[in-house]
Every structure is written in structure tokens, then in C-alpha cells.
Amino acid sequence: MLNKKDLLGIKELSVEEINLILDTAAGFKDVLKRDIKKVPTLRGKTAVNLFFEPSTRTRTSFELAAKRLSTDVINFSVPTSSVVKGESLIDTALTVQALGADFIIIRHSSSGVPHLLAKKLVASVINAGDGTNEHPTQALLDAFTIKEKKGKIEGLKIAIVGDITHSRVAKSNIYSLKKLGAMVRLIGPPTLIPKEIEGIGVKVFHDMDVGLKDVNVVMMLRIQMERQGKGFFPSTEEYFKNWGLTPERLSLAKGDVIVMHPGPMNRGIEITSEIADGPQSVILEQVTNGIAVRMAVMYLLSGVKR
């Protein structure tokens, strides 16, 4: 069991805690392979997906994870417009808690919201993505997938490619992979990689061909179309020419490289279809592993007495 109430970010986890989650997830993955994919572990508990940002895959993944654990789950989507109408974040969260939630799974466009709620709520708060801060369960499922494919993480060269500045997935992955002993490279245009980030102990490459050399894992990030023309990069065409993952570029990496993507993908912008659908891609396995990892997180947080 984790000796904490909330999962706020990878920053807040120790190496032991990360490994505990990954090991526990392995057990739950076995459950998912069974014909009857449900265990009674958390029967009688209630989880609420409190999503202030639209999401289908993460929300569905948490929903299935809860259901596989026999936890009742409710989706409480708050379109931004109704927030503007008046109810404060704290009031919304307190309302959800009063409905009987044991787990509040939160996604919000502002960084630090899970931290604020964790202080105000007795329920477990699970961060499903906050602003440009963290998306810890994505990093955990990525680590789980790499470990499954490569047997270990320590010593691997892992490149994360794309919009680092605005990516909570990248941030959580940097923290987790660093803690687990990988060598992390970041690749992308200087407008999308904060110059201070080397202070965390990662290497930054703006030339993708140089950055991909000999890496064991390539993690592609989704390029958000709204960054186009805002001064981050002039056009998606130009982006693809410089930082899109093509078979030619991928051949610079190690022969047994695996390619990951948190989804949803922009084919032809950050990644070509040949790669996305090719043998090196583990993208769909990431999705499956996400359920096991989220089951592990909910299970491990349920031990703290409140």
C-alpha cells in the first residue's frame, strides 16, 4: 500500500513507490487477460471522474479501471462554461465528495488544482492531468510498458520528441524515467522546449537526427494544432519536415527501438502511419497497460485510513 492519500504527481513519488505501483500493475494486468476481467478488491467504493477538460481516453481508462475493481464510478464532466457561470472549483469538489466519492480523479487546465483539492478533501485525489504540470498515470503506464518490453529502464536512452513546454505527459515522464535511471533526451524546436529544463538533468536536442542516435525508446508527443501560427512553429508542414518521425529518422535509433505515443496521434504531423502501425510501435499496448496501472494506483491509495 502507498502511505499516502493522493497521487498528485511523479515529483512527489519515491523510486520505491513507483516500483510498487509498477509491480502491482503487473498483477492487475494478469486479471485483464482473464475471461472474467473483474475482481472484488474495491467493492463498495466510489470513484468520480471530475474532468474540467474534455477527455475520452484517460477518462474511459479510469472508468474501466474502477469497474474492474468493482468500484462504482461516475463521470462528472464540468464544461468550462458552467464554471464560468459561478460555482467555484472548491465547491464543485466538495459537492462531489459529499455525493460519497472515495476517489476523485481530476483533470483540469490549471496546474496545481489537484494539490489544492488534496488539501481541502478527505477523498483520495488522483491527478489525471493538470495544466502543463503533470499527468502521472500516463508516465506510470509508459514506464510499465517500457519495462515490459525492455525488461528494465535503468541505463536506457529515451528520447521524448515534440512540445515539451506544454506537455504534462513529457514532464511526468522526465521525472519518472530519471528516477528509474534512464538517460532522457528531449527533442524539438527551441520554442517548445524551456531552456531551463536542462537543469533537471536531461539533454536537449534541436536536431532530431542527432537526438535520435542510438536511442532505445522514442516517445512522441501530440502536437497541438493551436500552437501553429502562434510563434511556436510556422506550419505543421515545416514541423513535420524537422521533427516528424519518419522511417528514415527512426533508422538512426537502435535496431530494437520501440515507439510510443500517448495519443491521440496526428498522423503525418508528428508521426508517419508506417511507424504508428509498424512493428516498433507499442502505442496500443500503452492503452491496455493504462487500465492495469490505474487499477494499481486506486488499489494502493485505498489503504490509507481517513
Next chain:
Amino acid sequence: MNIVIKNGHIVDPSQKIDGIGDMVIEDGKIKEIISHKSKVKSQQKNPPTPPFTKGGSGGIKDLELRTINAEGRVVIPGLIDMHAHLREPGFEYKETIKTGTAAAVRGGFTTVCCMPNTYPVNDNASVTEFIIRKAAREGLCTVYPIGAITKGQKGEELAEMGAMRNEGCIAFSDDGYPVMNSLMMRRAFEYSKSFGVPIISHCEDLTLSEGGVMNEGLLSVTLGLKGIPSEAEKIIVYRDIMLAELTGGKLHVAHVSTEGSVELIRDAKKRGTPVTAETCPHYFSLTEDAVRDYDTNAKVNPPLRTKRDIDAVKEGLQDGTIDVIATDHAPHHRDEKLKEFDLAPSGISGLDTALSLSIRLVEEGVLTMSQLIEKMALNPSRILGLPLYGLKGMLRPGADADIIIIDMKKEVRIEASKFVSKGKNTPFDGWMLKGIPVVTISRGRIYEWQ
């Protein structure tokens, strides 16, 4: 009522007084200071100068005489806050002139200059008049409004500075909404010369700081919060220095937060540019680390910076580059701060704590007590000129009886919930600080605390 303050350690840089003595107050004005010559502490350094009158206190009326024993305490001029937000009219749920001036008096301020970002904006004589009248009726201390540079603080059209000046505005600023159009700012500097008033500039390149909520650096990356680079401040500090040089208008740089701004202002002063500058207690007391926990009470604009910037700000205070310590008192309602970090308003409620935080500079040896009083009383009086100079920020005979008495030894725990200001938004909650005023005399009225 007449007052005699006995046996206090009187410090007044305007007369180079720094020693034990008595003070006589008559009809709301300072009448005289009587030195206990033998006990003058700083005799070697600062030999007593003529204003230390000798002899008895003849001429005081015996009726209604109030004697305050200030033995072991420091007696200094009431402080002048050049930069506060009193929120009235329009945002009375955050603060009012009454509560804001009450907090001022509690914190040792006897004069408060209030920024124009009220609703409606103080960009015309009738709003100025409202503030002046309200302050006269309900205020516990003197209030001087600062008028807007442009109508609605929109940066498009000059506001009627002359009319506002006539009603009592002592400076002009579009604080918080800096004038981005350089030509408009040039005109503001030029036009302000007609009235001899300073233009107070909140220096921030809004295009560069857009969306930012804290200092830009590794910490902002780590927290996933959008950063504001110090260049956003430096660029406009430099632009406004250039415009002051071009026009000869008086520039006062508000809340200096970065090393680079200190350097730019230092260089400009060497060149003889008519520039003065202020900083606030939080810019020499806290680094960006205060927001690490997404504490919205430490969200302020300009943002808290780094240790390097703190050191530079202290150096600037020490060598005179920074003339003034102001509060940028920005009270907000609890519900507004209890929000997503991105959405919470910027600002720190500062009147209750500014003096004690600044006295730490004296303890650290950055400033002498006399220099601290210059930064918090005498220099604001000089910079703002008439009608303050001669009446405020000094203990000269004939000046307003704006005096505070401080217990320098007593340590007090800062409790936000006990702030006199309506705004309890402070990152200093729980700090142990020395130097809280025990007596504030505002225009001859005595306020006392245990």
C-alpha cells in the same frame, strides 16, 4: 489635545536627529524636540544639529496634556506608503478607505497614496474628489490619490491630469495596466511636466508576460506554471528611462523586482536622469520558492524572483538606487485567492506587515534605522513634493504630528486572520517579526496597542 512623548529614541533623517529626547505636539503639529543631550547615542557619528533645541518645554498648555512614556522605544516619523490599493470605490468587499487606513495606522503608516484601479477608475476629478472626501470623513490617516495616466487605464487617451491634480492627486499611474504605446507614454511624461508630478510606472511588457503567473525559470517549468521573464520588467524600465531622458518628465519606477532593473536605474541615476524607484517588502523577503506549493497568497505581480534578485534589490536599497519601500498593498477577498493558481488575482495585503519586514533590513545591516525612515517616509515625501514636503515624513517643528513609536525588541507572530486590513492574503502568515508599532499618532490622534 497636546501631547508630550518623553524619553524616546528619536530618529529623523530630515534633521539628522538620532538620539534620546522628548517631543512636544500641539494642535496636531510638532512643536519642538528637546534633546537629552547627555544621552544622545550617535553623538560621534552625527553631532546634534540646530533643530535639537535646548531647554525646557515652556509654553505648553497644561490642559488636556497627554504624556506618553517612550523610554526604550524608537520614535520616528509616520510612514508614507506611495503605493497602495484601497479598492474604494467599487471593490469595497476587498477593502475600503476606512479599513485600509485603519490597517495603515496599525502598520505605522500615516499617509497612504492609493492607486487609481478602482471602479470607476480614478481618471477624473470627481472620483478623486470622492476619494478625498471619503478619506476626510472616514480615514484614520491622510490619503492622497494617484490618478490614472490614461482614461480608463486603457492606454489610449490622456486623462485630465490637471483637474485631478487640483482635486488632490499627487502622482499619475496606470498601475497594473502599463501604457504599452510608447508615444502615449511619451506624451504622459511631457504633459505631467505642466504640474511637476511624477509618473509612476508599473514596468511590464504585457506582450512578453502574457498569461504568466510567476517568475520564469526552472521552478515555473517544474510547477507547470507560465513564467514571466525578468526581461518583461527590464524592457519597460529601460523604455521609460529613455522617455524620461527624452522628455525631462519625472519617472518613478514602481515595485522593482529584478536585478536587471536595479542596474538600469543605477546607471540612469548616474547619468542624471530624473528617475526614482521603489521596491516592496516581499521583493527583499521572499523568493519564487514561496509559490512552490501553488500558494496563491504568494502570487503577486511582478512575481517573486530569485535569491540573486533579492540580493540586488537590497544592494539597490543600500546604495540609494532604490529610494523607497512601498507596500503595493493589494487586498483581495479570501474566495478570490482560494482558486486555481492561474485564476487567482495577484497581490499581497501589505500594510499590516511592511514595517516589521523592512526592519529586518536594519537587523541584517543592510540599512540603518535612519536610512529605513528615509525609504519609508522622507523620500516618498520628497518625491511626491508638495503638498507633502514640509508636512509629512519628518519631525520638524510645524510638520503634521504624524509619529510612530516602535518597540524594537518585542517579537510578534504574524497572524493573517488578525490583520486590520480586510485582505488577509499574505505569504507571511506565521512569521515571527520584530518592530511592530505600539503607538501611531496620525495628525495628532493617538492610536495605541498592547
